[in-house]
Amino acid sequence: MSYSTFNQTASNPLLEPMFFGNSVNVARYDQQKHVIFEKLIEKQLSFFWRPEEIDVSRDRVDFNSLTDSEKHIFISNLKYQTLLDSVQGRSPNIALLPIVSIPELETWIETWSFSETIHSRSYTHILRNLFTDPSEVFEDIVINTEIQKRATDISRYYDDLIFYTQLWQTHGEGTVEVLGEQHTVSLRDLKKKLFLCINSVNALEAVRFYVSFACTFAFAERDLMEGNSKIIRLIARDENLHLSSTQQIINLWQYGKDDPEMREIAEELREDAYQIFMSAVEQEKQWAHYLFKHGSMIGLNEEILCQYVEYIANMRMQAIGFDAPFKQRSNPLPWMNKYLVSDNVQVAPQEAEISSYLVGQIDNEVSAADLGGFEL
């Protein structure tokens, strides 16, 4: 089925599945099949911020006072985060927009991806302030083997889905030869690839940032690199919202509230989804190991970071219907929470000056009265 930028079939978007139905034609938001995506769009828009609004100039002095091992931790985390957001700033668009079938989800995907590009821009903002020429840091992202390992795992499910979607949209189902290789294309297989891809993205949004976040906030706990920490708090708030969307998609499938075939696939590939998550957890732990290979930093070490990853992974996996796989039930880094509260982004007692990043924060508070008729 070839893609059309304006599908002339008069389909009813209220009856379309999230993916692999008719492609979207009219971008209308007066009615929604899954109203949650409209709400996520509004929330993400209310979060809007720009990195330039945050003053990072004091970080340069702090950075120069860090030990070599702390510098390694700080810069490595920025590299990893740059990789993650490079992927996330484009992939949901490229992989998911060609196959999405309802307008509110189409626009959520665009809004989500756009917010990831802001994250990418903020790493440049941070690095430019630390180095006269940040090229070396950026260039290392493509050649650093630790980063490469992660890049492979993060992009492969996207790439697979993208490639087979292209075959399907140009050749339809069946076997097709491309550059001397035979590929069998079926819609069922494509749906499986989509399922795995969403699970991989879900794991990314759920746990892959948290080792880096913990390091950032551990510096902030020592009043170091506070400009960077302000930016990362805004990023963390966005990532939690992105995660909410991938959890929604997975749960809608699992509970049969969308494409019934996706429900079957969710059951069939449950073990694969579990493994995808567990390997993301494992990679985060290995990342902690890599970060601390030259020495740890005050307030953090490899062991406690790994416990934190397990703590986070438990809660994230339960959110999509798995039993908590790890024993770690209590939060080994309780101070992390104050950086993750979305309202603390406005009122942070430890911050010297309140920056202007609240400009976009209209309508972030919904009062009970606004929701008089709301029921679950």
Added chain:
Amino acid sequence: MTTTFKVIVNGQHQLAVDPSQGTLLEAIEAAGIESHYHCRNGFCGACRTQLIEGQVNYINEPLAFIRPGDCLPCCCVPASNLKIEHR
């Protein structure tokens, strides 16, 4: 006149919670029980709690998916006596 509800947390703590005095999460914290949360705004799902018995009212509309048998205490209050698992 205020109504308070009996809330049993993790099978071992018994709380008297007045729904007009704040969220269920705040009540859990006031009782000195370890709480789990990130956003405190209904969208991250980190406070997800098993609702074993009873009903809750959402005072802010949650954006996180609520699986059957769960609740999000950062944005709800008891609407009856409750039994919950918040671990």
